[in-house]
Amino acid sequence: MKYVSTRGGMQPSPFAEVLVEGLAPDGGLVVPETVPHVSAATLESWRGLDYAGLAIEVIGRYADGVPHADLERLCRAAYDPAVFDDDAIVPVRRLDDELALVGLSEGPTLAFKDMAMQFLGQALEYALAHDGATLNILGATSGDTGSAAEYALRGKRGISVFMLSPQGRMSRFQRAQMYSLTDPNIHNIAVAGDFDDCQHLVKQIAGDADFKRRYRIGAVNSINFARVCAQIVYYFWAWLRATDAVPAAERSGRPIDVTVPSGNFGNIFSGYLARRMGVPIRRLVLATNENNVLDEFFRTGVYRPRAGEEALATSSPSMDISRASNFERFVFEVLDRDPERLRAAWAGLERDGVLDLSAERERFADEFGFASGSSTHADRVAAIRETHERYGVVVDPHTADGLAVARRHLEGGIPMLVLETAKPAKFPEIVEEAIGRAPSVPEHLRELLEAPQFVTEASNDQAEIRAIIERDALA
Template identity: 60%
Template sequence: MQYISTRGGTLGQFSDVLLEGLAPNGGLAVPETLPRLSAEDLERLRPLSYPELATEIIGLFATDIPRDDLARLTAAAYGGGKFAADEIVPLSEIGEGMTLVGLSEGPTLAFKDMAMQFLGEALEYVLEKNDRVLNVLGATSGDTGSAAEHALRGRDRVSVFMLSPQGRMSAFQRAQMYSLQDENVHNIAVEGVFDDCQNLVKRLATDLDFKRAHSLGAVNSINFGRISAQIAYYVWAWLRVTDKVAPTERADFQVSFAVPSGNFGNILSGHYAKSMGVPIRTLVLASNENNVLDEFFRTGHYRPRSAENTLATSSPSMDVSRASNLERFVFDLLGRDPERTAAAWHELEERDEIDLSGELDRFESEFGIVSGTSTHDDRIATIREFSESSGVILDPHTADGAKVARAHVEAGIPMLVLETAKPAKFADLITEALGTTVEPDADTQAMLDAPARVTNMPHDEQQLRAYINERALR
């Protein structure tokens, strides 16, 4: 399979885009053609374990990696006791017509482990094959950074430079990153918000001379390796729900997904799964108070906000006002036309807005995407209500997803809420919602008490360049 840029030009195969991050012209890598899954294909996948299913789904996109090698990578990513649940992704009913898709069983207790554990294995494989090194440059609003660092720590051919916004993550999220003492992990806390961190990453990634001289790559959700791995759990969730459906009725049995959304990577994977043929009726996008995406899907106007207008909320991993992966959806919305997509992003640079209101009717009718916003009071109430009714405690981001999903539950259509993280990562908010103190276990307390290995830095591109230049692998 060949990959192209959303703004034009060819980029090579899966292994190529795995290492490169942004395309040279600033676009994002997408498959030249999207693979399809027939009803027969889905039935063939039904008896597989999660690592086996991931091999099959990722294999549709990673056609340049021999299947036996890919199977070893997925077995290493999802085996060895890294995930607490034997099934890797357990499903559990939580009431109100909703089912929780358990994506937070991995080492950092967040859904990002589902893709990042695979990406760590795949990067090491490709780098060894090509006798290369990679300096990963990324930005995190909470969970991406810790998942990336735990997947890549201690690897000989990879160094990680992870930017995070000072004071904008929970204590647990900070400790998961800053407590790591591995020499190949570099934490940089930037004065500002997530979008400031993301903009610094983009500026360095689009400086082709600097990027090549320092072997820069990306593991945030612009990396298509992560998107392909996330498609697998949409397929898995549909299969597990339809295990209970009569075989004669499975082929057309629809489900809906509710997805807490910040950078649009997770729900984009659902968009691809639906486009590939998985019977998905609706994709419910849940925003927090930084509801730029909700505004876009309600009005057709995409208006990213400035750092000063990006709020610090109690669902911090969604405190994003400029969603990188939206470009991949807009590429599909505009008929996969790179010229129109490039023009849209030129419009964004000129006017701080993209007007696609003329396409508004297609968002739900053609792509099945609806949206809504959840506030602090909403997530507090939602956590409390589900705890009382089902005994399940939701983290704040998952609570946003459940809150918005309520308006879109349909009789006979299971609503699958994608879990974002374990509630233990947000102990203060759970205490506020439930009135009970969440006592950390011994391992968590040791992590919270560990010395922080982090460099504080102003929002300064030149300082960041100098820091990377001094420490990058070569």
């Protein structure tokens, strides 16, 4: 298995190399040359595996060149039940005959980002130790990626983390999780701007090949393909668990639909790859909040990212994104994996602010299996309240966006699985608005809210961020 760039300017490279580099050297995103296929018989043979065992099988299809014994050790360490609050790692909880929740927030930071980041932390340390190298991680977060990365990489040998976050745009709990860390290899930088500004700074700096090489800059944002392939695992897991009760003779090809709350498009792109690999996913339903650029694209075929000042601050803040960093990977697929067409499309987007693929719109559902919808604050509140009243389950606002959109796409006889994104404790204000009380918070997490916080405030200025990296980067 080799990897290439969506923009065509990278020689086919092995997994270990793209694991460390993140962004392709030509500014594009790394994708596998081919998508591996898993037969129905092989898929069924994986039913009895625990989560780590399944991760070994799925990630192994992409991590060519990593010895099996090493990959097994990495996956066992990443998906150790001692690290997660549920022995299943990813519990699948049925709500009724139509809906189920896929529990992705049992990790140390109570968010789905832990599922990929725990593996990435193990894999990066392994790759760097093998080469005797160091790496300075530069990332941007709207809330959950940052804390998941920092908890996965804190104290890791040979790794330093520089995480940009938008000033005043994360929940109190998210800020406490990140800024209370005291590990010397963790550097939090609060940027005067929104998440898209932070993301743009990361891409600008990572796009400077000389600076990137001199300071060994790497990525853990969802642009890093190792995160994408680690997320594929739970789509396999979800289908296996959703069909456990189906008679064995009827399981093969039994379809499911999956709704994915989406901001940066990485999570749902992992679902697209799982579908390509052979998981019987009939429909991938993308759910957005009021920042509905991706929903508009799937409805019209026109991608019109908003300027930073137009991005709305909502009550599901981790999806307050108007320029999805993984979207280029999907456009590459729509353009039949043609780098020249991709470069032309992206040049037009940068020039005109619009990418028009309306001529391809029918393929989005028919060929790629996508549908979409958006949710408002009122929809979120109603979904949190209804889920609590009907099922006794409290969900966070991003999962509520997923549930609100999922209900519009239910079809009799096809189970709908909604990917849970975070624990409600991270967003107490909207939960209290919906059900009349704040969600309970474990004692060790309550202490975080009162802990001292350590963060460097910076302007939305590339030179200022570079100076911080130059000062504190590992040699």
